[in-house]
Amino acid sequence: MAGPSPHHEVPGFAGRAAARPRADSLEHMSRVDPAQADGLFDEPGREPAQPPAAASSSASTSSAGPAAGGVPAAQQPLAVRMRPHGLDEVVGQEHLLGPGTPIRQLVDRDVPMSLVLWGPPGTGKTTLAYVVAGVTRRRFVEISAVSDGVKRVRAEIDLARRELGMTGRQTVLFVDEVHRFNKAQQDALLPAVENRWVSFIGATTENPFFSVISPLLSRSLLLTLEPLGEDHLREVIARALADERGLGGRVELTPEATDHLIRLAGGDARRTLTYLEAAALVVPDGRAIDVEVLEKAVDRAAVRYDREGDQHYDVVSAFIKSIRGSDVDAALHYLARMLEAGEDPRFIARRLIVHASEDIGMADPTALQTATAAAHAVEFVGLPEARINLAQAVIHLSLAPKSNAVITAIDQAIGDVRKGLVGQVPPHLRDAHYKGAAKIGHGEGYRYAHDFPGGVVRQQYAPDAVADRRYYRPTRHGAEARFSEVLDRIRAVLRGHRDGGRTT
Missing domain, CATH: 3.40.50.300 (P-loop containing nucleotide triphosphate hydrolases)
Incomplete structure (x- = not known):
């Protein structure tokens, strides 16, 4: 985590304000300057x-x-x-x-x-x-x-x-x-x-x-305390532009520059006002502060990115497809582009969690753990430090072996359910704990898996309507190759034949 900022914060706007209260409202204030370090x-x-x-x-x-x-x-x-x-x-x-x-x-x-x-x-x-x-x-x-x-x-x-x-x-x-x-x-x-x-x-x-x-x-x-939102920052900017304590109406800010300023600030109102003041000092007479002026004042280019428009969807699409295609450099570029444009890091983290199961799945089961950990880091640490955690997750997911077997399996299963292929739960699997269940055959014939070698025994678990369906078809990529071999053997035991469980 970054150390304390040496700059003054905005009282009422930012959390680590170092500015002093009004001298005429506080008597005998005890001021503390940081002691010189040894x-x-x-x-x-x-x-x-x-x-x-x-x-x-x-x-x-x-x-x-x-x-x-x-x-x-x-x-x-x-x-x-x-x-x-x-x-x-x-x-x-x-x-x-x-x-x-x-x-x-x-x-x-x-x-x-x-x-x-x-x-x-x-x-x-x-x-x-x-x-x-x-x-x-x-x-x-x-x-x-x-x-x-x-x-x-x-x-x-x-x-x-x-x-x-x-x-x-x-x-x-x-x-x-x-x-x-x-x-x-x-x-x-x-x-x-x-x-x-x-x-x-x-x-x-x-x-x-x-x-x-x-x-x-x-x-x-x-x-x-909760982070300051965009509406809060817009109020901070509007007040600073109009108030005599601030810029007193002497300069204007274009809507595009306002949006860019909010993205640059990253939820920090002190930074917002610092950048605004810097732009006000360099803006030519009679000209409003636009994106070009703001870029020159803060020495950071505006990333052309609309969080609710085409750029948002195009960039995040390219981001996910780059990870799926194992191009780690392109994926990091799009990550940087989103972060610099002010994209919500929680949105990025959510997309990584989805991608970890959708495009990697059992080929690298640790990918989901990494993506989830990055999401937790975003919540716990926040930007700018959390950019490192997100980058680590992007690198891991980009270089991981890929498999879409997980999403294919669940979507096929959902598709069958929507088609009406549900059927009755087999009697031997039904709840047999309540009084009278045995009289109607619930639980009769159930074979307890732990009583058999390997913990697997021939038995029907799925309803008759989908008894022969095979949803999960593992690839031979990464760790999933091992699961493919295990699944072949399990299906052979469950169905009572040696080749019925093949997924190739």
């Missing part, structure tokens, strides 16, 4: 962290003066300028922000509450923590589990206790990437959460049932 991985030019006491004494400024961090508002990135001032401005996560929801209770009633926010990057985890602190005017402390340890946690908890005791003011203690804390570090949070010295909010992209200790999880309310 060893080979030091980042050049990074300032050391300020001590908690010094960091918490920063003076608030008016909205007309310098913004948080000392950067004038006009010079802040578009993503920072468009941060929300309240929950009503937050885009997405409607299931968490409606009337009566826990976050609304936390804000409206100013109730101390601990939360664990679980969701993929760019879904609004950090945003919600900042907005909650800003709206309730609580002291806000952000701790990064990547760079801070137990000493930092305990120092901030001590400050929060003193603040609560002297002024009654609550503190929001936000721990980003909380899953990166080890057990001892998470244990250090328990007294503050248990006694409500702080309102703890933890953000994680990992499954908290595996990455957060049970005592901390049981004392917190778990909220699951």
Whole structure:
């Protein structure tokens, strides 16, 4: 999984927002800069962290003066300028922000509450923590589990206790990437959460049932955030274009460029606004931002691809046929083309699962396992990392021996059923467990397979109407060759003759 982004996220739009709340709505905010790393991985030019006491004494400024961090508002990135001032401005996560929801209770009633926010990057985890602190005017402390340890946690908890005791003011203690804390570090949070010295909010992209200790999880309310959809991103773009905090109507965006921008963003609103701002800086006067301008601004060509039109069906058709034809290079090309065009990776994974049985089947039974594992990886990891899992599945399926015997078998069986070739279940196979079944002959004459050598015994299993039908006809490709030989022997025993089971 990729490390934390060094860039600011959009509060209210993206999940790992690093932008600060409004300085005029938060007093004495404790800001935490990442501490300088030790060893080979030091980042050049990074300032050391300020001590908690010094960091918490920063003076608030008016909205007309310098913004948080000392950067004038006009010079802040578009993503920072468009941060929300309240929950009503937050885009997405409607299931968490409606009337009566826990976050609304936390804000409206100013109730101390601990939360664990679980969701993929760019879904609004950090945003919600900042907005909650800003709206309730609580002291806000952000701790990064990547760079801070137990000493930092305990120092901030001590400050929060003193603040609560002297002024009654609550503190929001936000721990980003909380899953990166080890057990001892998470244990250090328990007294503050248990006694409500702080309102703890933890953000994680990992499954908290595996990455957060049970005592901390049981004392917190778990909220699951959903990825931002296209409609959410369109709202983000429209707001940035029109709002005076953003571009103030000074530029326009063509519909085609909007679609391309959404594809490039990959569900990340901070990235959406960053790309939009870059395009606004290079667009010629009097010209709308079109696809050409956007391509130049972000240095990525637009993939001509309509997710609901001919390109969608043509590309996915070529993708599957390339795998079927064992052309791994062509298959990877079409995979890359779909991913770059913003195709839903879950759709790609579903097609791979189908293909694993339709065109490979028993020639390589592990192909279905690989395709299914790739689909799980898409859900668990998400893009961009899941592109690797999808590529592995594509390579496996492309190079696997091919057989369509599975789909042929089930389609022939379904065809016979639709023709009315069903018949009665043979009496010796019918349910004989209930009282009185034996009196009507159910189960009579049934031969228990495990009582015979090899676990196979001559016996009729299919109804009379299809007793002689042979649906599965294995090929001699890959592992299916072995199943072909086994099937010949099994059919010979079941039907009582040596050659009746041949499938060639």
